[in-house]
Amino acid sequence: GQNIDQPTEMTATEGAIVQINCTYQTSGFNGLFWYQQHAGEAPTFLSYNVLDGLEEKGRFSSFLSRSKGYSYLLLKELQMKDSASYLCAVRYSSASKIIFGSGTRLSIRP
Amino acid sequence: DGGITQSPKYLFRKEGQNVTLSCEQNLNHDAMYWYRQDPGQGLRLIYYSQIVNDFQKGDIAEGYSVSREKKESFPLTVTSAQKNPTAFYLCASKSSGSEQFFGPGTRLTVL
Numbered sequence: 001g002q003n004i005d006q007p008t009e010m011t012a013t014e015g016a017i018v019q020i021n022c023t024y025q026t027s028g029f030n031g032l033f034w035y036q037q038h039a040g041e042a043p044t045f046l047s048y049n050v051l052d053g054l055e056e057k058g059r060f061s062s063f064l065s066r067s068k069g070y071s072y073l074l075l076k077e078l079q080m081k082d083s084a085s086y087l088c089a090v091r092y093s094s095a096s097k098i099i100f101g102s103g104t105r106l107s108i109r110p
Numbered sequence: 111d112g113g114i115t116q117s118p119k120y121l122f123r124k125e126g127q128n129v130t131l132s133c134e135q136n137l138n139h140d141a142m143y144w145y146r147q148d149p150g151q152g153l154r155l156i157y158y159s160q161i162v163n164d165f166q167k168g169d170i171a172e173g174y175s176v177s178r179e180k181k182e183s184f185p186l187t188v189t190s191a192q193k194n195p196t197a198f199y200l201c202a203s204k205s206s207g208s209e210q211f212f213g214p215g216t217r218l219t220v221l
């Protein structure tokens with residue numbers, strides 16, 4: 001299989017920073033995506049990493065280490081609206097096959 | 111407007127009946143996907159298609175079938191062989207080098 005592991009739940013405080021980790025099997029790796037999903041809605045795209053390093057986009061950043069099979073999503077200046085599930089997804093050998101992790105449910109407290 | 115649509119939004123079915131979920135996109139994307147999501151869980155891949163008239167099984171294809179006769183359309187049939195079909199079904203499409211775009215989803219309930 002192509003196991004993708006993320007923490008099930010996290011809690012953080014409004015205005016703070018939170019890091020959500022994702023580990024995956026490296027064989028056949030061909031790119032990693034992060035999505036945000038609010039309850040009952042479709043996922044929306046946040047970031048894409050295919051090379052090692054940090055990609056920054058506003059309050060959100062995503063990091064990738066291909067040799068370690070590891071990525072994280074960093075959310076800064078947390079807002080209440082950031083309460084959602086965050087899904088890590090990996091594209092494997094076939095350019096089109098994309099597998100999702102179980103998601104991390106993030107709760108923001110005032 | 112370009113986008114991906116799914117219908118219906120809510121669907122109820124009696125046990126033992128087949129049902130087909132619609133997915134249409136006008137983004138000119140080659141690849142299309144079906145995922146299933148259970149409450150509090152991530153997305154699990156059912157089927158995907160990289161090109162017209164071709165599709166591959168995902169991780170949980172048993173009890174489901176698909177067709178890809180047109181680039182714009184990728185319907186999913188949930189058959190009576192699917193033992194626990196109640197779930198939220200998400201369709202997605204992508205072009206090469208891009209992220210996936212998701213439809214609004216269909217919530218299927220088996221009575």
